[in-house]
Every structure is written in structure tokens, then in C-alpha cells.
Amino acid sequence: MHNSKLLKLLAVLLAFVMIAAACGDDDDEGSTDAETETPDEGGSDGEGDDDTVELTQSGGTLAKVQDAGTLQCGGNDTLPGFGIVDADGAFSGFDIDFCAVVAAAVLGDSTAVEVTPLVAAQRFPTLQSGEIDILIRNTTWTASRDGAEQANFLHTTFYDGQGFMVAADSGIASLDDVADASICVLTGTTTLLNLNAVLGDLGIPFTAVEFESNDELNPAFQAGQCEVWTSDASQLASFAANMDIETSILPEIISKEPLGPVVADGDTEWAQVVNWAVMATVQAWEWGIDSTNVDDFLTSEDSNILRFLGEPIEDDDGNSVVAEVGLGLDPKFAYNIISQVGNYQEIFEKNLGPIGLALEGSPNDLWTNGGLQYVPPFR
Amino acid sequence: MSNSGLSAGDAQLMNAVAEAEAESARHGQDLTPGQWAKKNLFDGVLNSIFTLVFGSIALVTIWFGARWFIDSDWEIVRANLRLFMVGQFPRDDLFRLWVSGYIVVFMGGFVAGAMAHNAQDLADMQGVEYERATWGSLLRRFWTIIAIIIFFVSFARTALPYIGVAGGMVLAVGSRELGWRAPAAVRARSVYIGAALFIISMMVLAGTSRLGGFALGAVALAWVASETGKRDLPGGGAGMVQRWAPAILVAVVVFVVTVLLPYDGYGWEDWGGLHITLFTTVFGIGMGMPIGILLALGRRSDLPVLKTASVIFIEFIRGVPLISLLLFSNLMLPLFLPGDRPADLTLAVIVITGFSAAYIAEIVRGGLQAVPKGQTEAAQASGMSAGAVQRLIVLPQALRAVIPAMVGQFISLFKDTSLLSIIGILEFLRVSDVANAQPDFVGKGLAPVTYVFVALGYAAFAYTLSKESRRLETRLGVGVR
Incomplete structure (x- = not known):
């Protein structure tokens, strides 16, 4: 008895859903081409191809x-x-x-x-x-x-790409001078992975000083806790603009x-x-x-x-x-x-x-x- | 900023309240500061140790807090004060915000004054004592809001905000007085006047859209309906003119505002900052309340479709984090809606309304279950219709019982609006991030300054809400019986 009630209820709901879906289709047909581009289902490639054919026209x-x-x-x-x-x-x-x-x-x-x-x-x-x-x-x-x-x-x-920033008076002018330096870097980022991979390949020894966020890293770098700060070059430059110390960015870029x-x-x-x-x-x-x-x-x-x-x-x-x-x-x-x-x-x-x-x-x-x-x- | 119309009270309980207050006044008097300190702070060894330890912790915290406050560079807040308050609202049309704000302040003051007077009349009629609000009591109630507004304005660089805020406070006081002194016939209809004023304030801001006209028309209709309902009540038989004049007035205002004065405004996709935070909260509460109450009644209903739909809605919304609901509103909801894609905020407000409705529904359901079944049975026995039983007997008791939980939900919603930032809406909290990315301030480590500024804003409003709810609890005698 109870089950049949539930089934009826489900049937009614299903009917509603189908009506709603039908209305939705009508709306789509009436709209502009630009809107039909919307890839509603991000799923299968086969359907995606169909869309493309229709759209490029x-x-x-x-x-x-x-x-x-x-x-x-x-x-x-x-x-x-x-x-x-x-x-x-x-x-x-x-x-x-x-x-x-x-x-x-x-x-x-x-x-x-x-x-x-x-x-x-x-x-x-x-x-x-x-x-x-x-x-x-x-x-x-x-x-x-x-x-x-x-x-x-x-x-x-x-x-853009991963670059290196140093204090202007640090005497570091290129990546080769970085040997044995301590490098500030955000922990758990691709920046850190890149740093290890590239400097490792070049055989340059260094000490990574890891930070959770730039808000902590920035004062540490300015206080001289590390000689080098590595991040995306554009980001380094934006932080350098308001620093109390003079900085320069090394010419080497190690990622694309x-x-x-x-x-x-x-x-x-x-x-x-x-x-x-x-x-x-x-x-x-x-x-x-x-x-x-x-x-x-x-x-x-x-x-x-x-x-x-x-x-x-x-x-x-x-x-x-x-x-x-x-x-x-x-x-x-x-x-x-x-x-x-x-x-x-x-x-x-x-x-x-x-x-x-x-x-x-x-x-x-x-x-x-x-x-x-x-x-x-x-x- | 404005009195929220909470003054209408359950007059029968006012005696109890007045007694309780007098009682509390009798205690704690006739003591010199020295005696008070001895009695409360150094009453025994343990108490003295607590006082010393926590007192020094408090002093150190205050000392460093004040030092930090004074030493910090507040230029980022001064430069971006408008961004914090109104986001990207077009700067050439800021007068719209001022005018609509003034209308809202007037509405709040007027309705609060009128309702306070109504409450006194009711109390007089029932022969109970009514404590009229004094300037002192109003100041005690709203000092947090006044303080935070003065704190905000203190960062302004021009005189205009000072003048504007001072004008707003004068208006709040004056409109409350006006509401108090209005004739009884006007006071009885102050809710409709308030609703119409609120819609007009929105139209000043967002332009005279058809939506605003419809809303005003709906208010006028509700007014007319309530006048018609009063006709048969004893003492409600006012003259023809008195009964219809206000409704006709509203109709004329609708006509004038929507037809004769058409102009464009700025929809809420152009609003931002604290303005959008407050607006979203008010909208989420205002729309969520009635929907939530209906959902709660629906969940208790005997009709299986209604009940199942209510349960599914409530449990789905409550079972999903608000962040994912907001992302759903941004990425999927447009697929279900006909026509052009609505503004991001429209989608978000739909979800926030649904979210608060689901939570309010569960709170109200708790209240409904607390009402003894005998109440319903007695009402039914006296011949009331099903609707009247709910409306006049069950809901008033249920809602009164859940005020603390409800206000907790409001405060929670107020803070939850900061999640709008994850779909890129420039609400109060996110302005902090935006300001810290500006060339003048980037990399200076000013995020703590802006976050503290924002936190004080949230805290002041949330604290006022919570204080008002406790006041309402006292007045309605929640927890007394």
C-alpha cells in the first residue's frame, strides 16, 4: 500500500521533470546561435564533435x-x-x-x-x-x-615564467652565483618542484626556505633570511615595487x-x-x-x-x-x-x-x- | 542606522518585564567602587588569582592592540573607503545611494516610532505599564551601529560623508518622532507605508523597473485587502474616505514613480562592498523567513506530495555546503532558467534565499513541535478554520519560542554572505583583497589592516542584531515562563 503511494509520487515527479525538460528544449531552440554553443554536457567526445560541426557554420x-x-x-x-x-x-x-x-x-x-x-x-x-x-x-x-x-x-x-629575485647589493648576477645560497619559496607549489628539478639538473647546491604564504615570505626576504626569492617573474616584480630594499631580478627564467x-x-x-x-x-x-x-x-x-x-x-x-x-x-x-x-x-x-x-x-x-x-x- | 520595528509587544508580559528590570536595578547599587571591586573581583584567594591573571592578559592584549592600531598605516582604508562601502557603484551617481539610504532610514524611524506608540496604546488599553523608549535607552540599544558608522566615516577625506551621516542620524531621530506623533489611522497602517517606502528607495537606486511597479502595486493591494477585512470588525468601520484614501495615495505614488518619472538606475550587479553585504542579508532573511515558515508547515503537512517536496528541499539544501550551492548557482542554475543569463548576484541571491529558508524551516519546525497539541485542539474546538489555527494560535507561539535560534541563523547568514567572494562578487570582505592588489599597496603587508577594518564592521552589526534579539526575548517573555 505504502509502496504504491510512493510509486505514484515518483511517477508524478517524473512527469514534472519531463515537462520541465521539454520546456527547456523549446527555450533553447528559440535562443540565439551564440547560446546554443554552450556545451551543456562536458562529457563525451562524440557529442562534443556534433556540437562543433553545428557551431562553426x-x-x-x-x-x-x-x-x-x-x-x-x-x-x-x-x-x-x-x-x-x-x-x-x-x-x-x-x-x-x-x-x-x-x-x-x-x-x-x-x-x-x-x-x-x-x-x-x-x-x-x-x-x-x-x-x-x-x-x-x-x-x-x-x-x-x-x-x-x-x-x-x-x-x-x-x-611569464619562474624567475629569481635578489637584493641589489647581494652580488648575485646570474643563476650560477646562486650556488650555496638559501632560496625562499612557497611550500607545496610547482615553483618548488621546478626549483628542485632545474637547479638539481644544473648541479647548483642550495637551501630551500619554505613558507606558507607570500605575506610571511615577503618580510623574511626583506629581512635577509634568504638571499634569493623564486616565484613567477611578474609576481616578484609586483612585490618588489613596494619593498624597502633595492632588488633585481635575474635574467634566467626556468619555466614557461x-x-x-x-x-x-x-x-x-x-x-x-x-x-x-x-x-x-x-x-x-x-x-x-x-x-x-x-x-x-x-x-x-x-x-x-x-x-x-x-x-x-x-x-x-x-x-x-x-x-x-x-x-x-x-x-x-x-x-x-x-x-x-x-x-x-x-x-x-x-x-x-x-x-x-x-x-x-x-x-x-x-x-x-x-x-x-x-x-x-x-x- | 534605523530602528527595526520590533517594538510591538505582547503587552501582557510587560508587567513581568518591568518587575524584572526593577529587581535588577535594586541589586548592585549603594556600593562604592572599592566595595564593588572587593565583592566581585577579590572575593577570596581563587577569585583574586583569576582577577590578576586574566586582568593582566586583558591589559597586555589591549596595550598591544592599541599600539598596533596606532602604528598601522590606515592609508589603504582611507584611499579605498568608497570601495569598502559601495564597491564599484558608479561614482557619478552616488547620490542615488544617499537618497535611497535616507528613505530607508526614514522608513525605519517612522515605522519604529509608529509601532512603539501602537504598543503603548495597546498596553494602556489592557491596563499594563509600558516603558517608553528614551533617548538614553535608544542610544544604549544602537551605540554599536552608531560607533561603527562614526568609525567608518572617520576614514573619509571629504566633508560630505560627515554631513551625510549626521543628516541621516538627525533624520532617524526626527522620523521616529514623526512616526510616534502620527495619527492613529496612519500608525495602524505604518507597515504598508514602510513597505512602499522601501520599494521606492529601491527604485531610486535601481531605476523604475516594471518589477518595482509590480511590487508597489502588490503593497497597495495588500493594503486594500486588509482594509476590506477590517470593515466587519468591531471598531474597524472607519469612514469610506479614511479607509480608501491611503490605498489611493499609494496607487497615485505608483503611477507617478513608475510612469511619469521613468529613469534608469543601477541594478544590483553594479552594487558592492558593505552595501551588497547588508542588502543580501536583509533580502535573504526577508525572503527566507516566509518561505521557511511555509516549508516548515509543509513538512508537517499530511499531504504526501507537499511533505515530500518540503523534506527533499530542506534536506538537500542543509546537506550541501553553501560554497557548492553558490558554485551551483553560478555554473548550473542558468541552465535551468529560461531567457538570458541573469546577473551573478541574482543567481546567488536565489540560492542564499533557499539556503536560509531551509535552515529557518527546521528552526520553525522545532518551534511548532514545542506548541502543545492541546492548543490546536482547543482552537479547532472553538470553530477556527485550519488556516486561522496556524496563523493565530500555533505560529505566534512557535515563532516566539525560537527567537534565539532564528537570530543565530540571521547572524550566521550575515557572515555567510562573505562567501559570495568565491564567485567573484565584490562584497565587503573581498574589497580587502582587491585593495591589497592595488599598485600603491601591493606587497606592503597591509592585509591585517584591511581585515581588521572589515572584521570590526561585521562584529558591530552582528552584535547589534544579537542585542536586539535578547531585547525582543525579554519583551516577549521567552524563557520566563
Whole structure:
């Protein structure tokens, strides 16, 4: 008797669930393409493939952003130099400026950005859900993230890596001088594993002094409890900015942490747009175009620069035409980026200069100066 | 900041309360400080040792605490005071916050004053004594809130916050007086006036959305319904005009505010800091209470579907950590909701409301079980309907019995709102992290300073809540009988 009651109850509940599911399906069909991209089931590969086939046909994120008039950008609000909130409540930082770069390219207005601050665990699910159009939040490009997280990593904006900081008067100038030194490091991190592996391979003896958090490590380092502090170079620089002692960062970087913009898998059109918008800042730097002199270049003799800035150039028949690269963007998108935000060097020095990161001689320097910033030609 | 309308009392118990207070006043008087110290602190060897040991520990703690307080660099708080108070609320439109805050203060003062007067009238009618609140007693009740507001404002760099807060305190006092002196007909309807004022304050902040108009309309409807209900009561037969005028007034206000004065505001996705912490708490309690009571009744119901649904909801929510519920709200809840993805905070508030409802339901159920079955049977025997039995006989007794547990849950919810930080919402506690990442302050080890600032804020509000609950317990005689 009791059981049959329970069964009836279950049947009623099941009916409700099925009706709810049916309603849910209807809603999905009525929504935009951008929303159907949402990989509801993160599970089997077979289904994921089906989704992709359906999605690449129309892409949709570009149109969605242009319809909405604002770019939804996932960022950080607690990382010095890369993404912070100032006392007036405004976002600023290196990563935030690259959101502005994409907005300038796609919408012609670098201020049409809405930044959603994300904690680390949230970032990929939020990107997959379509709530944000682009994720620029000091996210390291790795194979598993590219694959399993259904994320699409684009042009690296910042080559970070594990570095070493010493007091300026320590007499340590390179990794070789570190021999027999004591090194401050956070316990239980990949930083510690890297340190042991790399210095072990090089045969450099050292003593690791382990700390639970940077709040404890920082005063210890300044008090001279250890000669060297190892962490990500960007983090070392941000701490160095407010130290009572003069410091320097050794040139050696012992790990690869490429950070850059990420978009969701399955929308090639949007990925290309973001990629070329970001790369335009590097190209402008290479040509010496910045926000102060970009208007002078509008009358340049160089047809490559004119094409880059969306100015008319003479084609083979002698007609004056504006080159269309077929990205679905305003031909003047690079001009908008440079005039409204600036080139890569300007963005770097505005945001990362104050926390003590040098561009010159770092991996982030231009390829012509021996760095890694190299972009394909804009033609 | 404002009186919470807790003044309406069970007048019959006031005699007992007044006696108890007089009793306590008789003790502990007529002693010089020296005698008092001898009697209380150095009464025997053991007591003297305790006094010396704990006294020196307390002194050392206070000494180092004060030293730390004075030596610390509070510039990070001064620079970021607005961020702590209102988060990223657009700085050009801060007047909206001030205006809506003033309306809320006025509402609180007015309703508290009106209800206190109502309570006195009731006490007079029943021939019991009623102790009217004096400025001194109000100051004793709310000194923590006043102190923390002054502490916050002391970090301001401009005169405006000082003037604004002073104005708010004058308004609180004045509106309470106004509520006290309002005509009886207005005082009887002060709850509706308060609700309408609260919604209007929200509309000043968030714009005149359709939602605000609907809410105001609902208040007006409830008002009309209660007027209609009063018609048949003895003494409720006020004149036609008196009965309908207030409702018509509200309808006019709804019309004016929603139709004639449309303007945009800032929804809660733009709010932050202490503002969002307080708002989420008030919303979680205000929505969680009625839902929780319904869930508790549902769990005791004889209808199997209702009962099972209530049990599943309560046990599921109570069995899952709030952090995972918040992550669920952020990552999965949007998949179940139709239309565009709501703001993160909307999703979080849905979960927080459900969370507090589930806990309140269990607390209320405990209270319901404490009400003797004879009460229900007697009410049924006297011909009351099932609804009336619950509403008039069982719930008032059940709720009164669980005030301490309920307020404990409110305080817990208030602190739990800091978990909103794990889904990236810039609430009061998280501002601390954000401020410590700014270029001027990063790596200076200022986290203790900001954490202490935030902790004092939480402690002041939680302590006031707990003090008010004890006052309410005394007034309602919980634990006396």
C-alpha cells in the first residue's frame, strides 16, 4: 500500500521533470546561435564533435557582441599590474587593456567593455557558458586546457615564467652565483618542484626556505633570511615595487608560463578576430606606430602601413581602394585600437612598468630585439 | 542606522518585564567602587588569582592592540573607503545611494516610532505599564551601529560623508518622532507605508523597473485587502474616505514613480562592498523567513506530495555546503532558467534565499513541535478554520519560542554572505583583497589592516542584531515562563 503511494509520487515527479525538460528544449531552440554553443554536457567526445560541426557554420559571437554593443570580458581584479580595481571602482591593468583592444577592434569603442571578475575555478566554466565572450585573466596556455577545457588559446600577450629575485647589493648576477645560497619559496607549489628539478639538473647546491604564504615570505626576504626569492617573474616584480630594499631580478627564467587571451572552442571567426586585434598592437609597435603618432602614419608612403590602418591604397589598376582582409571587422580596426588604447609597448609600460617589469631584454620584447613577440604580416 | 520595528509587544508580559528590570536595578547599587571591586573581583584567594591573571592578559592584549592600531598605516582604508562601502557603484551617481539610504532610514524611524506608540496604546488599553523608549535607552540599544558608522566615516577625506551621516542620524531621530506623533489611522497602517517606502528607495537606486511597479502595486493591494477585512470588525468601520484614501495615495505614488518619472538606475550587479553585504542579508532573511515558515508547515503537512517536496528541499539544501550551492548557482542554475543569463548576484541571491529558508524551516519546525497539541485542539474546538489555527494560535507561539535560534541563523547568514567572494562578487570582505592588489599597496603587508577594518564592521552589526534579539526575548517573555 505504502509502496504504491510512493510509486505514484515518483511517477508524478517524473512527469514534472519531463515537462520541465521539454520546456527547456523549446527555450533553447528559440535562443540565439551564440547560446546554443554552450556545451551543456562536458562529457563525451562524440557529442562534443556534433556540437562543433553545428557551431562553426555561423560562429555567432562576433555578431552577438556587435548586436549587444558591449564586449563581455572575464578578468582578474586582484592581480597587480594585470587586473585590479582602483579606489574609484574602475578596472585597470594589462589584461584589462587587452579587453579594451578587442572592444576597439570589434565595436570601435575601447570603453564598451564589461569586465566580470572571475576567480580561478570559475574561469573556464564561465567561458564555456557563453557568459563572457573572451577570457583574459593571466591564464597559462597548456595542452590540457586547450583540449579538456574546450578553450582556444590565442596570441600570447605575456611570457611569464619562474624567475629569481635578489637584493641589489647581494652580488648575485646570474643563476650560477646562486650556488650555496638559501632560496625562499612557497611550500607545496610547482615553483618548488621546478626549483628542485632545474637547479638539481644544473648541479647548483642550495637551501630551500619554505613558507606558507607570500605575506610571511615577503618580510623574511626583506629581512635577509634568504638571499634569493623564486616565484613567477611578474609576481616578484609586483612585490618588489613596494619593498624597502633595492632588488633585481635575474635574467634566467626556468619555466614557461605563456599568458594570453582565451575564447571558447567552436567559433573560428571570433577566435580570428580576437587574435588579429591583439596582434595588431604588436605590429604597430614593430612599425613604431603608437597612440600619439598614429595620425601621422595616415599619410605614410608605405602601402603596408596604409593597409594596416585601413587607409585607401592603389590597387593594380590604379584605383584607390580600402583593403578588406575578410575578418568581418571595420577596415580601420587597427587604427581604432592604436588610437584608443595604444600599441603593445604602450600597454606594457603603462601597466607593468609601475610594478617594476622591464620590457627591454625580456621574452616579451619584439622578435627584432631578440624577444618572442612576433606576429604574422598584416596583408 | 534605523530602528527595526520590533517594538510591538505582547503587552501582557510587560508587567513581568518591568518587575524584572526593577529587581535588577535594586541589586548592585549603594556600593562604592572599592566595595564593588572587593565583592566581585577579590572575593577570596581563587577569585583574586583569576582577577590578576586574566586582568593582566586583558591589559597586555589591549596595550598591544592599541599600539598596533596606532602604528598601522590606515592609508589603504582611507584611499579605498568608497570601495569598502559601495564597491564599484558608479561614482557619478552616488547620490542615488544617499537618497535611497535616507528613505530607508526614514522608513525605519517612522515605522519604529509608529509601532512603539501602537504598543503603548495597546498596553494602556489592557491596563499594563509600558516603558517608553528614551533617548538614553535608544542610544544604549544602537551605540554599536552608531560607533561603527562614526568609525567608518572617520576614514573619509571629504566633508560630505560627515554631513551625510549626521543628516541621516538627525533624520532617524526626527522620523521616529514623526512616526510616534502620527495619527492613529496612519500608525495602524505604518507597515504598508514602510513597505512602499522601501520599494521606492529601491527604485531610486535601481531605476523604475516594471518589477518595482509590480511590487508597489502588490503593497497597495495588500493594503486594500486588509482594509476590506477590517470593515466587519468591531471598531474597524472607519469612514469610506479614511479607509480608501491611503490605498489611493499609494496607487497615485505608483503611477507617478513608475510612469511619469521613468529613469534608469543601477541594478544590483553594479552594487558592492558593505552595501551588497547588508542588502543580501536583509533580502535573504526577508525572503527566507516566509518561505521557511511555509516549508516548515509543509513538512508537517499530511499531504504526501507537499511533505515530500518540503523534506527533499530542506534536506538537500542543509546537506550541501553553501560554497557548492553558490558554485551551483553560478555554473548550473542558468541552465535551468529560461531567457538570458541573469546577473551573478541574482543567481546567488536565489540560492542564499533557499539556503536560509531551509535552515529557518527546521528552526520553525522545532518551534511548532514545542506548541502543545492541546492548543490546536482547543482552537479547532472553538470553530477556527485550519488556516486561522496556524496563523493565530500555533505560529505566534512557535515563532516566539525560537527567537534565539532564528537570530543565530540571521547572524550566521550575515557572515555567510562573505562567501559570495568565491564567485567573484565584490562584497565587503573581498574589497580587502582587491585593495591589497592595488599598485600603491601591493606587497606592503597591509592585509591585517584591511581585515581588521572589515572584521570590526561585521562584529558591530552582528552584535547589534544579537542585542536586539535578547531585547525582543525579554519583551516577549521567552524563557520566563
